[in-house]
Amino acid sequence: MDTVRRPSAVAGLAASVARVAPLQRRTEFRADLPAREGWQRCSALLGDPARFDGWRRLLAGWLRDRFGEAPARTTAGYVMSWYLHVPAYTAALLLHHERRVPLLRPGELAFRLGGDRPHPEGIAVLGAEFYCLPADPAAGCPEATVVADERALAAVLRARYTAHAAKFVHAYAPVAGLGRRMLWAAATDALDNSLWWAGRQSGDEGAGVADAALVLDARHAPLTSASALRLNGDRTWVRRRESCCFSYLLPGEAECVECPRVRHRA
Template sequence: MTVDRSVRDARHTRAQLDSLSDSLTRVAGLQDRVELRADLPGEGWQRCSDLLTQPGRIGEWCLALSDWLREQYGEAPPRTAASYVMSWYLRVPAYAGALLLHHERRVPSLRPEELGFRISADGRPDPTGIAVLGTSFYCLPLDPAAGRPEATVVADERALAAVLRARYTAHAARFVRTYGRMSPLGNRVLWAGATDALDACLWWAGLDGGDEGAGVADAALVLESRFTPLTSASTLRMEPGADGRRLWCRRRESCCFSYLLPGQTECAECPRLGRSRT
């Protein structure tokens, strides 16, 4: 079989250009939750590894959040602040991995040294930007860049889902070890939060990109069952909404402790309300 030279050249050119940073450029415009980039542009941005090796930075983040909670609610219960920071941090590797899996069928390394984020300096101090700093990635055999030296090819989508789960869990384990020594949350709560972040972000990647069902399918693929130390399989399910239409929702594994704030009650999906609906 003879392949036209122009076709060969087009394939070669795409393989040359189709790096992980090209994936990030394409994916960035398919969501509006955060700024997504391949570098740390300067002030306000930090590597995940900086927080894990210098826990004082996480402490400063918790203090900033506590100040914000007091401004908004008059009180800042330690467990509430700790839970918010837990969830926000874990969404950084979870959302980066979920977006690239969903749209590109690629998985970056997700190592803390190769991820960064920016915390909002105005108002609520949650992450408003994510940076994927590494160049290596896992992909499928038909990926146009499968021959690049930074690409590791896996057999199929099931294997790629297993890579995402493993890379994310490795990052989460480093966070749990660091944060568990300084927060009022126990290991079970921290791993429940890690499970929530991954399940929710896989769902959001599809929802944000216009195909919610595909995001739900990704969550079922990555979290098809419980993989210890994660605390459950995907909890996404359909339930009737206020207008009678069936909508996707999920049961949380972890509590955000927002009910401890003045005037607040448990969220509808709070695990404190029991498991009768699962």
């Protein structure tokens, strides 16, 4: 039995993560859960939403050290965006580099907060199953589910990410004091941004923009918009935000240029 499964272990999802990991400059990306402290599964937070309060208190201390204040709405907004980054960035990296989509189940993703800034600076992809294209060298592995083409792969990514985000919205809305529309807007931002960033960080921004257009080709409710990437007058890519991070509530901080508050006021 072991000799049958050994090829899939070499060619499977863990191998994809290992290939992608050295390409990351700011995020530790791995396929196992280290024994050292600081790592937590997404399912642990979603199963006990009160744990988000501890994360927000840690963030509040960090903000007070830098700004002197830590408005509750700002800590709620930062944690909202940072948590959603974990499944979104995982999906975006593996799509961009490997044309593979993991299941993104909360029990199969974990993250580690940074020591100097309480945001996820390490991500662990713990599952073995994945979706891939017919030409994938691991298409015959028992952990692989083959889909017809890139449009089908994009649809799977969108569905798996939305399923994870729905669990987050259900768990976080009651403890954060943020509306569900805001939370789904943040989920849309996280996915669109991550697809874009995966291309930018690998030196092919155009490919990242194309991935975003492929996955978010239209508004797929409960996500709140199609990809919001566009070329500005300088022929550089920019993105209209769907959600607010509430940084403007911090002393001396203004609203982001692409903040929906600015857009709605114009």
